Amino acid sequence: MTAEATEATTARPSLLTATGIRKSFAGVPVLHGVDVSVRPGEVLALLGENGAGKSTLVKILAGDHRPDGGTISLGGVSVPALDPKRARALGIRMIFQEPADAPSLSVAENVFLGRWPTTAGRVDWAAMRSRAARILAELDADLDPRATVGALRIGERQIVEIARALTDDARVLILDEPTAALSSEEVARLFRFVRRLRDRGVGIIYITHRLDEVRELADRVQVLRDGRTALSAPVGSVGRDELVSAMIGRSAGTVARPAAAAPAHEGAEPVLRFTEASIDGVFTDVSLSVAPGEVVALYGKVGSGIAEVAETAFGLRTLTSGTVEVDGRARSFRDPAAAIRAGVGLLPADRQRDGGFAVRPVAENLAAPSWPLMSRLGVLTSRREDAAYGRWREALRIRAGRGPRQPIATLSGGNQQKVLLGRWLERGSKLLILIEPTRGVDVGARQEIYTALRELVTGRAGLLVATSDYEEVVQLADRALVMARGRVVAELGGDDVTTRALTDAAGG
Template sequence: MTAPQDETVLDIRNVTKTFGPVTALKDMTLSVKKGRVHTLIGENGAGKSTLMKILAGVHPQTSGEITFKGEPYRPKSPREARLSGLTIVFQELSLCRHMTVAENIFATHEPNRFGFIDDAELVRKAEELIEELGLPIKARAKVSQLSIARRQLVEIAKGLSYPADLVILDEPTSSLSESEAEILFSLIGRLKEKGVTVIYISHRMEEIMRLSDDITVIRDGELVGTMTREETSIDKLIAMMVGREMHDIYPPRVAPKPGPEVEPVLRVDGLNGGHLFHDVTFDARPGEVLGFFGLVGSGRSDVMNALFGVKRPEGGEIFLDGTKIAPRSPDDAIRHGIAFLTENRKEEGLVLAHTVERNINMVSLGEVSNAFGFARRSAERRGAEDEVARLTIKTDTIDTPAANLSGGNQQKIVLAKWLRIKPRILILDEPTRGVDVGAKFEIYRIIRQLAADGAAILMVSSDLPEVLGLSDRLVIMHDKKVANILDGEGLTPETVMTYAAGMQS
């Protein structure tokens, strides 16, 4: 039985947050009703994360008042927020890779006996919670052995291991497959039935319109408006977020797509990755966006790792312009003109402590170095500034640490890093994971332009509308093999899912 819809559980009044001279939130006012899903949307850097960190006790507000469950609320720490009944699951994972799932779920509040951690009870409670949530993970598994998607599910379980009246989910489906997202959606429904309130942050419009009871739009740190789902539409929400109409988020091709008469720049023949993938064959033409789609575990990302020299295939051949190559390392792949934007930007794409400038120039230092091997400072700065302008990266200066930027802008830095070397083959693994609508449009525009300039784009995405909207051809994988390769035009979600789920006749 759902809670009365007029009962306010969280009331935010005129909250402002400043960081030195920068105002991250200005006079934010928001009411959240009990037992409802209240979605918060806005472009990266709009202030969503700042507001959530205030609620989670990470940052204090500069001014304004917050009431939670009818009482003044100003938590001094995340622990105090949790004890008050507010739980937050951040998008960026906070797991210990070398600990088990159970140890991560109950980190800092492990069951103990006689002052020592009770390992048997820890595993039992974790298994009980995992079963209750319906998650496809094992309590005793090491987190390091899990995919990014499964780690996200562990993060969600960790957040829900605390008793909560209000649960904040920050981009919880950013790395989940459709089947895993369905598990989460079912879980949200059960939370609502128990009277638990959910604040949901997402950039995926389809799921926003499916899950939300109420929707609040934030832009540039200020409230734009709050409405019920029935009062709005995807087009209206996008216009409110970006301050302009966006009639087609997928920009048209800059040049005609290459036909079968165009010689492939890349040909993969019978590539075998042992237990990771089998007998993978495809080709990619210059000027083409070749999409890759499959459910989690289908082998998509493992194939990309093999092409980039991260993993050594056990058989099969890779040809570049008709010449056989065998990348033995990422450096080797880069020398062949292959670039790889990884799905895990935090751990594999960026050095967060380094500046925007240093990250952008990380793989192109040879191009800005003098005859003695020393980087030319002026060339470094000019190159970084050019990419910041081209990709509209929001940063105070190029000397700002990458860690200080929003997720979408961090993703743009990773993309800028690879664009500096002008790759012939650009592998994009979940290029818009955790990125807002405005930033997605910019990334899509860049993908189109790179293809028009002659690069072959290999794009892995679990976002079905995205992969259908951008791909010239689509490689569909199932059970670690290529199920089919289809022309991107005219494909329907039903057709793609039929092959991805192995249900074709």
């Protein structure tokens, strides 16, 4: 926005205003009287570490939670009792970080979920697919309306969520980490759409952990810390360090490139080696190696093949040609259990669907891969699980206020990821495969996870990280292989691992 446009926007009355919002869960305060507002034609970036209260606040605005105190008004009219149906009727729409879709239904059915078009009392399937195709075309999304959503990748499912929001005449749009799993082209496409909505007078609340997005997209920024507003200002008046300091409550240091990996022992085999590995229609002729004590990143956009290569190393996919070796032995794992026994661990991209047992305790989640090693005469006790959790709670800075028996789903995203990382530390895995390891994780928790991963490789484990986050590659990897359209198009090491080199290669 120009300075004149920004001034005009700030002069408008607020479209949505929440004042003094308070909320507690099980007696634990989460929000302590937070104020937030968004004006017509404004993008408000809402920042804060996981657990700061961002998601709770926007879920109250979307009607998913009832506040314990405070007031909400829309267009100057008080709306004291919001529920999801009423919020939607008032034009408040929210796209959640994790897909809120129906995996067994088609793309078109999900785009119009709950509002399927009918003719003479019957669902008009042709009209629904045609209308869904038009909306997807507006997003420039190459998705088949007939495709089953559960078979799509996370980034593609996020696009379906965005398309669903397009079908409503939204006055206020809340986006919760919408770009966490999108490629750079998909992010640029989303930003174009958000700007079009802003220009039409829609108020947008945009939750993100990526500070470059704040500068590029937002007009105003608000930072929450520990359930309170730590900063609220026009974007142009604050710098990156000030934002990070407001989020974490301390001075923000610059994260440097990691020190060069210690060379593998003389004559030692790489802990992982791919040789001319291919899966028909997925990736082709991939060759790579990971030495003990080394972090190798696979960087690419959604659909580049990085996740599929990583999944192959864990036995989730089978090669059609080439080989995979672990510790110098050719491997074709029958299933993930065989990979775990061979010393391989995995942090999947979708931690809620594929990683943790949502309703089970954090200690049980951390200990799960080590159950065969913990049991005595076939008996496993919660005391042994709690002891395993205790071994890693401080090292990983896991914040679970109710202790080892707290359900993992009640933790913030960053703490959930730390628990899942702890399970492989407990197991003593020699090779760890990570797919988008800090997707949806805040700045402070990211650095704690990076520190834990560097300490893990110091213990001679090897790490293969598949990520679409170029900043993550720069901050974590010793070497990086860039993939595009299923092929390795560049290999970078040392000081050559830069954001410019990564993005240039991935585009190419």
